Amino acid sequence: MSPSAANLHLRTLTELAQGLAAGEFTARELTESLLARIAAHGEALNAFVTVTADSALEAAAAADRARAAQNPAPLAGLPIVHKDIFCTAGVRTTCGSRMLDNFVSPYDATVVEKLSRAGAIMLGKSNMDEFAMGSSNETSYYGPVRNPWDAARSPGGSSGGSSAAVAARLVPAATGTDTGGSIRQPAALTGTVGLKPTYGRVSRHGMIAFASSLDQAGTITRSAADAALLLGVMAGFDARDSTSVDEPVPDYRAGLDKPLAGLRVGIVRQHFDAGLDAANAARVRAALAVLEADGATLREVDLPHLDLSVPTYYVVAPAECSSNMSRFDGVRFGHRAEGAKDLMELYCRSRGEGFGAEVKRRIMTGTYVLSAGYYDAYYLQAQKVRQLIAADFQAAFADVDVIAGPTAPTPAFLLGDKTDDPITMYLNDIYTIGANLAGLPALSTPCGFVNRLPVGLHLVAAPFREALLLNCAHRYQQHTDWHRQCPEAYS
Amino acid sequence: MSRWETVIGLEIHTQLATRSKIFSGAATAYGAAPNTQACLVDLGYPGVLPVLNGEAVRMACKFGLAVNATIAARSVFARKNYFYPDLPKGYQISQYELPIVVRGELTIAGDDGTARRIGITRAHLEEDAGKSIHEGLERCSGIDLNRAGTPLLEIVSEPDLRSAQEAVAYMRSIHSIVRYLEISDGNMQEGSFRCDANVSVRPRGQQALGTRTELKNLNSFRFVEKAINFEIERQIELLEDGGEVIQETRLYDADLDQTRAMRSKEEANDYRYFPDPDLLPVEIDAAFIDAVRRSLPELPHAKQQRFVTQYGLREEDAAVLTASRALADYFEALALATACDARQAANWVMGELSGSLNRDGLDIRDTRVPAAALGALLNRLHDGTISGKIAKDVFEAMWSGEGSADEIIEARGLKQITDASAIDDIVDAVIAANPVQVADYRAGKDKILGYLVGQVMKESRGKANPAQVNESLKRRLK
Numbered sequence: 001m002s003p004s005a006a007n008l009h010l011r012t013l014t015e016l017a018q019g020l021a022a023g024e025f026t027a028r029e030l031t032e033s034l035l036a037r038i039a040a041h042g043e044a045l046n047a048f049v050t051v052t053a054d055s056a057l058e059a060a061a062a063a064d065r066a067r068a069a070q071n072p073a074p075l076a077g078l079p080i081v082h083k084d085i086f087c088t089a090g091v092r093t094t095c096g097s098r099m100l101d102n103f104v105s106p107y108d109a110t111v112v113e114k115l116s117r118a119g120a121i122m123l124g125k126s127n128m129d130e131f132a133m134g135s136s137n138e139t140s141y142y143g144p145v146r147n148p149w150d151a152a153r154s155p156g157g158s159s160g161g162s163s164a165a166v167a168a169r170l171v172p173a174a175t176g177t178d179t180g181g182s183i184r185q186p187a188a189l190t191g192t193v194g195l196k197p198t199y200g201r202v203s204r205h206g207m208i209a210f211a212s213s214l215d216q217a218g219t220i221t222r223s224a225a226d227a228a229l230l231l232g233v234m235a236g237f238d239a240r241d242s243t244s245v246d247e248p249v250p251d252y253r254a255g256l257d258k259p260l261a262g263l264r265v266g267i268v269r270q271h272f273d274a275g276l277d278a279a280n281a282a283r284v285r286a287a288l289a290v291l292e293a294d295g296a297t298l299r300e301v302d303l304p305h306l307d308l309s310v311p312t313y314y315v316v317a318p319a320e321c322s323s324n325m326s327r328f329d330g331v332r333f334g335h336r337a338e339g340a341k342d343l344m345e346l347y348c349r350s351r352g353e354g355f356g357a358e359v360k361r362r363i364m365t366g367t368y369v370l371s372a373g374y375y376d377a378y379y380l381q382a383q384k385v386r387q388l389i390a391a392d393f394q395a396a397f398a399d400v401d402v403i404a405g406p407t408a409p410t411p412a413f414l415l416g417d418k419t420d421d422p423i424t425m426y427l428n429d430i431y432t433i434g435a436n437l438a439g440l441p442a443l444s445t446p447c448g449f450v451n452r453l454p455v456g457l458h459l460v461a462a463p464f465r466e467a468l469l470l471n472c473a474h475r476y477q478q479h480t481d482w483h484r485q486c487p488e489a490y491s
Numbered sequence: 492m493s494r495w496e497t498v499i500g501l502e503i504h505t506q507l508a509t510r511s512k513i514f515s516g517a518a519t520a521y522g523a524a525p526n527t528q529a530c531l532v533d534l535g536y537p538g539v540l541p542v543l544n545g546e547a548v549r550m551a552c553k554f555g556l557a558v559n560a561t562i563a564a565r566s567v568f569a570r571k572n573y574f575y576p577d578l579p580k581g582y583q584i585s586q587y588e589l590p591i592v593v594r595g596e597l598t599i600a601g602d603d604g605t606a607r608r609i610g611i612t613r614a615h616l617e618e619d620a621g622k623s624i625h626e627g628l629e630r631c632s633g634i635d636l637n638r639a640g641t642p643l644l645e646i647v648s649e650p651d652l653r654s655a656q657e658a659v660a661y662m663r664s665i666h667s668i669v670r671y672l673e674i675s676d677g678n679m680q681e682g683s684f685r686c687d688a689n690v691s692v693r694p695r696g697q698q699a700l701g702t703r704t705e706l707k708n709l710n711s712f713r714f715v716e717k718a719i720n721f722e723i724e725r726q727i728e729l730l731e732d733g734g735e736v737i738q739e740t741r742l743y744d745a746d747l748d749q750t751r752a753m754r755s756k757e758e759a760n761d762y763r764y765f766p767d768p769d770l771l772p773v774e775i776d777a778a779f780i781d782a783v784r785r786s787l788p789e790l791p792h793a794k795q796q797r798f799v800t801q802y803g804l805r806e807e808d809a810a811v812l813t814a815s816r817a818l819a820d821y822f823e824a825l826a827l828a829t830a831c832d833a834r835q836a837a838n839w840v841m842g843e844l845s846g847s848l849n850r851d852g853l854d855i856r857d858t859r860v861p862a863a864a865l866g867a868l869l870n871r872l873h874d875g876t877i878s879g880k881i882a883k884d885v886f887e888a889m890w891s892g893e894g895s896a897d898e899i900i901e902a903r904g905l906k907q908i909t910d911a912s913a914i915d916d917i918v919d920a921v922i923a924a925n926p927v928q929v930a931d932y933r934a935g936k937d938k939i940l941g942y943l944v945g946q947v948m949k950e951s952r953g954k955a956n957p958a959q960v961n962e963s964l965k966r967r968l969k
Contacts, residue, residue, distance in 0.1 A: 209538070240540060241542075323572050323581070323765070326572060370572070375765070
């Protein structure tokens with residue numbers, strides 16, 4: 001390896017793109033160095049379900065040939081990891097579940113296809129909460145992921161493998177999915193940048209559904225500029241997803257450097273109440289001051305129904321989940337119980353054995369809220385509250401451009417700390433869920449440390465204003481270096 | 492008159508004749524090897540999503556307009572959740588609270604011959620399920636998902652039908668409409684057109700409906716009639732014996748000609764319907780509806796009325812001829828191709844042609860004698876080249892593929908003898924050969940003339956012009 005290729009793992013995706021373009025190192029060198037890091041640290045962190053070393057090296061060689069032929073794709077040679085919820089042709093896609101332990105998808109998800117076509121190289125599939133149901137990565141059939149900042153703690157979830165891998169500098173970027181905060185909360189807990197785009201901005205085709213009206217694919221990176229680079233490739237209408245929106249994809253990198261003069265930043269009063277850790281609150285307030293110093297003006301906004309977002313979410317999401325999980329019946333693919341004597345036994349045992357406790361809990365909750373006699377009181381009522389929450393945001397965005405606040409109430413918690421108390425676990429998503437219910441783009445960027453653990457600043461914007469969010473986060477990152485901090489054990 | 496009144500509502504499932512499925516690109520053709528027409532969407536694979544086939548929406552609108560229904564500006568697909576091996580996703584995508592077609596109506600001929608208006612509550616789009624296969628398999632069942640995802644239009648009537656005969660008349664009328672609209676092939680053997688019947692009885696004069704049962708698996712007009720009649724009798728017998736009708740689903744067994752309980756209301760699934768978050772609401776504007784309206788063909792009822800006024804047909808004959816669009820088209824082509832009277836043309840279509848089609852089990856579209864060919868035959872009848880009896884023989888020959896009417900008439904020498912001297916020669920020969928009968932006739936037994944005419948026709952092998960034979964005999968026997 002050339003001397004210039006040392007410490008490649010510390011570079012951001014954007015920096016790696018520049019290095020590859022300048023010929024400082026080859027895609028093969030980059031891929032080999034990261035595969036070596038994954039081999040060294042992957043197991044301890046448990047961030048990967050599958051590592052695709054052979055195909056990655058082949059793809060890297062192909063990227064180098066394309067570059068030599070003066071014909072590189074936009075992301076040629078750049079490494080990425082996909083959350084194991086994205087279907088990958090010929091590579092096992094488990095969704096963190098025993099149910100899909102043996103499942104090899106015959107096709108690529110649109111996100112995977114777009115990134116591959118753009119030249120990105122898949123190094124593997126990242127660990128996750130089972131079917132994305134969890135906030136700690138502890139519901140995975142493959143065991144919990146460890147937080148690179150403190151191995152006793154959770155990296156957040158459900159995209160915990162992606163956040164840990166990016167934080168530990170095993171890979172510069174990863175895909176994730178966010179149904180109630182599953183990209184942003186793990187990003188906050190690992191000191192990485194998590195972007196959840198507007199609902200419909202990125203195709204859900206090939207992304208195994210948890211709660212279809214809330215699920216959205218996004219990225220976990222180490223800078224806002226990296227997120228902008230990837231989103232430009234991932235976003236866009238897809239005829240295979242009826243809920244994807246036919247809206248032009250801007251160049252998300254074009255306006256990153258624009259100063260925040262005139263930007264109206266909304267602060268939600270309810271965000272700083274008793275539920276928020278005091279030290280965490282201080283870090284967020286300091287971050288707001290940085291935005292102000294760059295020209296933004298702060299003003300208070302009211303989201304009166306925000307306190308209803310968690311209960312609303314835990315009706316809507318399980319309802320959709322209970323139906324989405326029905327296809328896992330042991331008949332055509334996935335786990336199938338052996339020796340079942342009849343159809344009912346095949347169903348009961350295949351699903352009983354294939355699903356973990358949290359998935360079962362949500363299937364039962366969802367089945368209950370959709371049942372005759374309860375539908376109106378729960379599901380219908382939740383849909384109405386969802387409309388109110390969306391209307392709150394809409395009203396707020398008449399006065400402000402961005403709403404800023406904490407991503408999560410506390411820094412990373414200890415593994416095992418909340419597993420017996422689902423309600424406390426659910427409350428971890430209290431600040432992030434609103435954006436899912438309203439379909440809004442949102443982002444978490446590192447904004448400091450509490451007890452040597454990272455905390456995140458959460459930014460939300462009106463639909464399709466990802467460019468504004470990225471601009472805001474990028475400016476913040478120009479004035480701070482929290483996103484540059486690397487856990488000691490992984491520097 | 493029975494003291495019981497029957498109340499029937501029908502749910503008709505008709506497969507729409509789209510080339511691809513309602514939510515995937517897989518083909519819908521019938522009869523392919525199992526699971527060769529099922530893509531990942533039909534198989535319910537992880538991560539795949541439904542995408543609505545616009546053609547199915549257009550077809551549903553066509554139907555709605557044909558029955559004077561309202562086309563909903565906004566309709567919503569919902570998930571109907573239940574587990575079954577032939578239902579890959581564990582839910583069926585259907586429409587529930589907001590269907591695409593609402594409040595239509597249809598007029599049928601009631602049992603007493605008067606026009607009866609039957610309300611159509613709604614028609615909604617949904618996907619068909621696959622099929623479980625048990626035959627030829629031991630200790631296991633097979634699943635064929637070729638049918639999974641085929642578009643269905645479920646047409647729900649009001650409980651306006653009062654007898655099994657009315658139910659069949661209504662079903663035939665719907666069948667005829669979907670075929671006219673070319674939105675379904677209506678093939679009942681292949682399951683493209685199926686029906687469930689909700690049947691109840693109540694004392695005549697009572698307003699409240701009796702407890703109903705739902706009859707399933709009615710895949711022919713005959714079975715609909717038989718199953719409903721069996722069920723009416725069963726319910727009346729039960730009530731008259733002081734019993735109660737249980738609300739339940741009953742399966743019709745054609746072999747035993749009876750219905751039997753499948754599952755009761757208590758065992759019924761809670762389908763947990765909710766709007767499908769994978770699909771956007773279907774929004775239809777006035778411009779689209781107008782375009783569909785302009786594309787509508789003439790419908791059976793309108794065509795029937797036109798046949799009566801334009802061709803002078805009897806109401807019943809017009810009804811027979813317009814039952815299918817292809818048959819009506821055939822008749823009109825024939826009427827155009829022949830100089831014959833339209834009523835005579837109609838008789839040929841309903842008589843010789845339909846008889847031959849039935850005998851050989853053929854559809855009108857597969858007729859062996861096209862309208863133009865039959866027209867040419869009728870013209871020979873009309874211009875006196877052949878007699879009616881000979882014409883039927885020629886038709887048979889045409890049906891057997893022996894050629895055109897003129898070719899057959901020529902080849903078989905069937906041309907009618909109209910040469911007066913040739914006829915006189917045969918008449919003279921017959922008079923000479925039948926002295927007894929001739930004497931009787933001359934003694935006043937007029938009826939004998941028929942016998943003598945028959946003898947002449949026989950001698951001429953049917954070719955002599957019967958009117959001329961008659962005239963010649965009378966003249967010579969005077």
